[in-house]
Amino acid sequence: MKKKALSYLVLLTLVIGLALSGCSSSDKSASEGKSGDGKIHLKFMHDWPKGSSTAYYSLVDEIIKDYEAKNPNVVIDVEVLNPDQYRDKLKVLAASNELPDVGLTWSNGFAEPYATGGQFAPLDDIIEKEFKDQFVPGTVESYSFNGKSYALPMEMNITYIFYNKEIFKKYNLEVPKTFEDLKKIGKTLIKNGVIPATVGSKDGWPASMWFMYLADRIGGPTILTDVIKGKVKMSDPAIVKAAKEIQNLVDMGFFVKGNTAFSNDDAKGYFLNEKAAMFLTATWELPNFTTSPDVPQEFKEKVGYFKFPIYEGGKGTDINSYVGGPGLGAFVAENSKHKEQAKDFAAYLVKEWGKRSVEEAGILPATKVNTEGLNVPKMYLDVLNDINNATNITTWFDTQASPNVSELHHDLITALFGKQITPEEFAKQHDEALAEEAKKNKQP
Amino acid sequence: MKNVMSNKIVIALYVLPALFLVLFLIYIPIVLTGYYGLMDWDGVGQMKFIGLENYKKLIHDKLFWKSTWHSVLLALFSVLSLVGYLIVSLVLASKIKGANIFRKIYIIPMLMSSVAIAQLWVKIFDPMNGLINSVLTMLGMKNTPLWLADPNMALYAIFVPIVWQYAGFYIIIIYAALINVPQELIEAARIDGANAFQIAYKIKVPLISGVLKVLIILAVVGSLKYFDLIYVMTGGGPGDATEVIASYMYKEAFGKFNFGYGSAIGFGLLIISMGTTWIIQKLLNTNK
Incomplete structure (x- = not known):
């Protein structure tokens, strides 16, 4: 009996030993970027999982395959994560100096610590060489710090209220021109037992779009940017009023019940299942409403969009002022072992992306698109025209803010929607964080 | 074999790998964490030494104490639920029919990953x-x-899956301790005319008190540093209603x-x- 136990123990140690040595050897090859086949391995990380961002995933996959076919000595190792996990993992990897060779980054506040901390490689050379006048104005600047550009922008998104045309028709509702109209629509829908709008305020950022638009319409298009610059305080009456209007909507029952526990995807489900009539989101959802094979055709035909209505008596009188901004851009890691190859891949990716994205995947790229002869659903042409006619696109507040303020902003938005804080406290806590930030930046 | 084992150098050699692992994975990071606490550091750029500034801020941080309170509540809740597990284990260990199946049923949640449990409960x-x-709606309840x-309810709602998740773990340990209680003692008690309740209360529980003490400490410490379900289910929200120390630290x-x-x-x-563990040990020892 004892003997048997001993032999099992020996066996177990052997197995564990094998497993461990297996781990260590594979780790080594990954970190050296080269394994037995003598090819260059580039690590590429993106946040478009097959399940939830099908169109993005397939397009990236296709471009990677084409690149590998053109460069037989290069293998792209792809790692895909959900956006929230992606954000977290990038931070962890950066902290241990192990960023992937090529990856995606959000603009402004998100990219800043990486760029100024020397984690991202400056890409001005390829922007000058390969992308002259190719990007939509203002996009590259969102990834530029201290006069250098650190990413190739891939997306340009603006935000609309998408709505279910059938539900609107059923209750004789028309697209709202003013915020009062919107509230009236809400009241009618509530009376008939339909949820007016869905929002995932657990994540903060989806709910923040309501706040940002209201601030834009009440306080004028530059007000939130001015807050970041320190010219205006968050406790400005216009902004507090915007926060108040949010809580009025919450009191009314305008938003889906329990939204403070919903992620953006949970909330989206209510719109896709036709339980909620409206969904304020950005144009990255366009594929889901037009081309995506995963969404039933009957539903897609029901989806329309309208611009966020005007607030009567507000300073933002132009309905063509949008909240939006560049989404993701491709970065190259500064300490990549194959920096030139990585740059080459990033450039190829962004270029091909710009060529194919609208038609093949229904994504609006940050590179200029020629709408003539474009074979895309009408909604796209409308949106592309809107972008051309936009008088202002305010980059999302949480994107412009530093990670510190942005995270706080998300928490406060959730609390605002959950009625845990008053609009005044909401403003005050922002101001305190912004003031602390300003103090910190002055010191060094 | 005996010769080898009496050689001090050989013993040291054998202990060395484990010692290295423990040092590098546990103790050195702890010391480093304390050291990083003295810094102003964004995780990417240069560190800046700011002395005890962070710790001073911590003591006055309302949110930190609020999340500590939440963690303490969770600890209390976990310890109270130990009583429930004890009762379940006593029943299971008293050789009722189907005890085996029940034991397996209680174990199942433990086999699921935290994220799966979180998704299920969401x-x-x-x-x-x-x-x-x-x-509730079917039963005719309005305003479910x-x-x-709901900020006032979220914390307690989230305690339910946490307790549920670990039920199997505690039950199996208590159960294992209970079936090791010598049968003679129980028989002797029965001959003396003790009923089932008395046997459980006067004989079984005192005999496994050592295990129970360990479980109390495990439950308390596990609760204080609890993170996973809270992170996945609410992310500490709505607002800060379910923030615990670990999720606050992460944020x-x-x-x-x-x-x-x-x-x-x-x-x-x-x-x-560490402080709580020390206090609990003191309390449990004086009870003896």
């Missing part, structure tokens, strides 16, 4: 289509509770890039955990 708690509210979305370090302050919170958590 669906159960869903205010519109969730299992609980569907049943919002569970995770500061990885959400706001305040690795210095995050480290200080981590160090605070360590001190709180």
